Amino acid sequence: MNALKLTSRVAPAHKAPMETRLRGFAGAIRMLVAVPALAVLPGCITVNAPDKPIVIELNINIKQEVLYKIQQDVENTIQENSGIF
Amino acid sequence: MMKFKSNTVLKAAAALAALGLVAAPAFAQRDPAYQAARTAGQVGEKMDGYLGVVGSQSATIVKLVDDLNIQRKAAYTKGASGSGVSVEEFAFGAGCKNIRDTAAGEKYQAPGGAWQTRTAAPPQRDGRCPG
Numbered sequence: 001m002n003a004l005k006l007t008s009r010v011a012p013a014h015k016a017p018m019e020t021r022l023r024g025f026a027g028a029i030r031m032l033v034a035v036p037a038l039a040v041l042p043g044c045i046t047v048n049a050p051d052k053p054i055v056i057e058l059n060i061n062i063k064q065e066v067l068y069k070i071q072q073d074v075e076n077t078i079q080e081n082s083g084i085f
Numbered sequence: 086m087m088k089f090k091s092n093t094v095l096k097a098a099a100a101l102a103a104l105g106l107v108a109a110p111a112f113a114q115r116d117p118a119y120q121a122a123r124t125a126g127q128v129g130e131k132m133d134g135y136l137g138v139v140g141s142q143s144a145t146i147v148k149l150v151d152d153l154n155i156q157r158k159a160a161y162t163k164g165a166s167g168s169g170v171s172v173e174e175f176a177f178g179a180g181c182k183n184i185r186d187t188a189a190g191e192k193y194q195a196p197g198g199a200w201q202t203r204t205a206a207p208p209q210r211d212g213r214c215p216g
Binding site: 062063064066067068069070071073074075076077078080081082083084085 | 175
C-alpha cells in the first residue's frame with residue numbers, strides 16, 4: 001500500500017557536507033582514514049557484568065507523597081466495596 | 086389547577102429522593118465464609134493490597150481468595166483512574182489501610198514478607214504508609 005503524499009518527491013535543494021555521499025576514490029580514502037582513527041582512540045571504558053543477580057525492588061517506585069495524596073480516595077473505595085475487604 | 090399539579094409532582098420527586106438517600110449507604114458485609122477464613126488466619130492481608138493464602142489451604146479457600154482479589158483489582162483499577170495514579174500505587178495504598186484495619190488474631194504481611202498475627206499493638210507496616 002502506498003502512502004499518500006501531498007507533493008511528489010524531489011531531491012533536497014541543499015545538501016549539507018556530511019550528507020553528500022562520496023563515491024569512488026575520494027570516498028574510499030575517507031573510509032580508510034576514519035576506520036583506523038576510531039580503533040586507536042585511547043581511554044576505552046570497560047564495563048564488567050556483576051557476578052550477583054540484579055534485584056529490582058518494584059515497590060521502590062511507589063512514593064510516600066502519592067500514598068498520602070490518594071489516602072482519601074483509597075478509603076472511599078474500600079468503604080464503597082466493604083464486602084470484599 | 087396547574088399549581089396543584091406541579092406541587093404533587095414536586096412532592097413525589099422529594100419522596101423518591103428521600104428513598105434514594107435511605108437506600109444509598111447500604112454497605113455490604115463480608116461473606117461469612119470469608120470472615121471465618123480471616124478469623125481462622127487462613128487468609129491474610131498482603132502489603133500489595135490483595136489477600137493471600139496463609140500456608141497450605143483447601144481449594145475452597147484458594148478460590149475464595151482468588152475471587153475476592155479479582156473484585157479488589159477491579160475496585161483498585163476504578164479508584165486509580167479516578168485518582169490519576171497507577172493501579173499498583175492505589176492497591177499499595179489500600180494495603181496500608183487493610184493491614185491497619187486487621188482485627189486481633191487475623192494475619193497480615195509484614196514489610197519483610199512474613200505473615201504476622203495481628204495483636205492489640207499496631208501492625209508492622211511499610212514506612213511509606215500514611216496514617
